[in-house]
Amino acid sequence: MAGLKNPAPPPASVSALVRFQSFDLLATLVAVVRNDASVLFSNSALEDALGTSRRMIVGALLTDAFTEPFQLQNALEGASENEFAALRYDAWLKRTGYDPLPVHVIITRTEPADEIIVEMVPLEQQARQDREERLAEQAQTNKELIRNLAHEIKNPLGGIRGAAQLLEMEMESPELTEYTQVIIHEADRLQSLVDRLLAPHRRPHMVGDVNIHEVCERVRSLILAEFPKGLRVMRDYDISIPEFRGDREQLIQTVLNIAHNACQALVDRIAAGDAQLTFRSRVTRQITFGKQRYRLALELHVIDNGPGVPDSIKDRIFYPLVSGREGGSGLGLTLAQTFVQQHHGLIEVDSVPGRTDFKILIPLP
Structure with a gap:
């Protein structure tokens, strides 16, 4: 396994697996370590990222999995001495057979004090979450804008079409009706566009x-x-x-x-x-x-x-x-x-x- 040095790693204790098993549900990479950086628990996402099994990770030094291990070591020392409750920084995680993975590291001190949670969020995942959040906000903004704009267009559009029809009825020259027909045709086209804009908000969700x-x-x-x-x-x-x-x-x-x-x-x-x-x-x-x-x-x-x-x-x-x-x-x-x-x-x-x-x-x- 890339970086981690543990020729005979001890298996994770049953108690640690039970206590921390909920971390397996997370998409972020999580390790629970002691003050000396030895791993007590690794979640499934971290196993996948490092390309090795939990059995090989537990007992090894997590610092060996980073391209610049001193950053994590300094952070763990600060956490063990109660200098902070949580610390964040960016780092690179070594991976077997792949380029290093950029991650955002979050160090959180827990009770008991000799157990520290190290959460590693891949920066590409963080960027994706930010992008999804922007898309969701933009979609909501678009929805309100479209709905309001469509309603504002509908009323004058109906008036324009009706006026063109009345004008056509008063005209004696067939040549001039071509112009009113253009107005009516374009009004109908815009009405169709407005209806399409409003379609998702009008139709009930049929489940x-x-x-x-x-x-x-x-x-x-x-x-x-x-x-x-x-x-x-x-x-x-x-x-x-x-x-x-x-x-x-x-x-x-x-x-x-x-x-x-x-x-x-x-x-x-x-x-x-x-x-x-x-x-x-x-x-x-x-x-x-x-x-x-x-x-x-x-x-x-x-x-x-x-x-x-x-x-x-x-x-x-x-x-x-x-x-x-x-x-x-x-x-x-x-x-x-x-x-x-x-x-x-x-x-x-x-x-x-x-x-x-x-x-x-x-x-x-």
């Missing part, structure tokens, strides 16, 4: 048993009907995924919006005959998102081999009216994120030229 693969198959049939040539739709399903409670129609619309956006980005590859869209379902365990820890979650990927999301909109792709396509409304992904958030989940995107992966995460029972 029932959902099989995610039935959702994917429905979307697959719709996509192939629209793009019958030049597109391969691949399926990579984990059929063990259980049904869960949710709104089937909302989830169909969510996956359809993402898949349809992907196909529009694949237009050149479809013309060339080598476009590919993949639906992949998996179960992920002990995952934290939306500031909450879940034992199980659905992980549904919609992957395409298109040009990727433009850099100019990557950070704003779920914002309303933001589109990377000429003539796009910029509402599809906003509605998809709203629908998934109503299922206590979220959508993430990872995109590079040649591969774009939209990942839908939804808690499972």
Whole structure:
């Protein structure tokens, strides 16, 4: 094991395993150590990060697992001498076969005084949590903005359309009615846009048993009907995924919006005959998102081999009216994120030229 030196580590005592077993439920890396940095307990997340078993970690010196061990040693000495109740700093954790992992270390003194909790939060995880928090706040702000804006637009829009109709009835020249028809047509188009903006807030949440693969198959049939040539739709399903409670129609619309956006980005590859869209379902365990820890979650990927999301909109792709396509409304992904958030989940995107992966995460029972 990288860094830790313990040729004959003693196994963790039963009492320590029982006392600290709740730490196994955490996504962060946790070790309970003595004042001399020897490990009393290591949780499962730390085992995974270090690439070794709890039996090898317990009894070893945790300081040996860091690229700069003196930082942890100084912190433990300060904690043992009651200089502080908690201390935070950034460090690098050694890993077998991998580059060092940047972590935010939190040292907490406990009772009895010779036991100290060392929590290590991977900085990439911290960045993800911060990003999720910003997305959730932005989604709520967008929701209120859209609802208020849509209501403000509806009233004058109806007046404009009605006035154009009355004006058309008074006109004697057929040529002039072309102008009123333009006004009526554009008013109807804006009304349709407003209705789409308000759709998630109007329709009640219809909860029932959902099989995610039935959702994917429905979307697959719709996509192939629209793009019958030049597109391969691949399926990579984990059929063990259980049904869960949710709104089937909302989830169909969510996956359809993402898949349809992907196909529009694949237009050149479809013309060339080598476009590919993949639906992949998996179960992920002990995952934290939306500031909450879940034992199980659905992980549904919609992957395409298109040009990727433009850099100019990557950070704003779920914002309303933001589109990377000429003539796009910029509402599809906003509605998809709203629908998934109503299922206590979220959508993430990872995109590079040649591969774009939209990942839908939804808690499972």
